[in-house]
Amino acid sequence: MEWYPNLWRYIQMIKLNRTIEYRRLPAELKSYVRELQGVIPFGVYQALAQKLNEGGKEEEYYYRLSEVARSTRLISMRAIPT
Numbered sequence: 001m002e003w004y005p006n007l008w009r010y011i012q013m014i015k016l017n018r019t020i021e022y023r024r025l026p027a028e029l030k031s032y033v034r035e036l037q038g039v040i041p042f043g044v045y046q047a048l049a050q051k052l053n054e055g056g057k058e059e060e061y062y063y064r065l066s067e068v069a070r071s072t073r074l075i076s077m078r079a080i081p082t
Contacts, residue, residue: 033065036065036068040068044068047064048061048064048065048068051064
């Protein structure tokens, strides 16, 4: 596998995909955002909320959310895959 790192990453992604419980995602996201509100400044949270409300930019919202979580070390307090 060392000769094919992208293949290895793809296999890891498939394994991770099998462990996701999609029915729990909305509740987990709501809990995560509530916890994040207590850690980040209001202006940062407001910018994130605006990205989500714009619609059609969910990927960018989740990417920014993960960046904020990493920068505030919230991600290390929870079992969230990076």
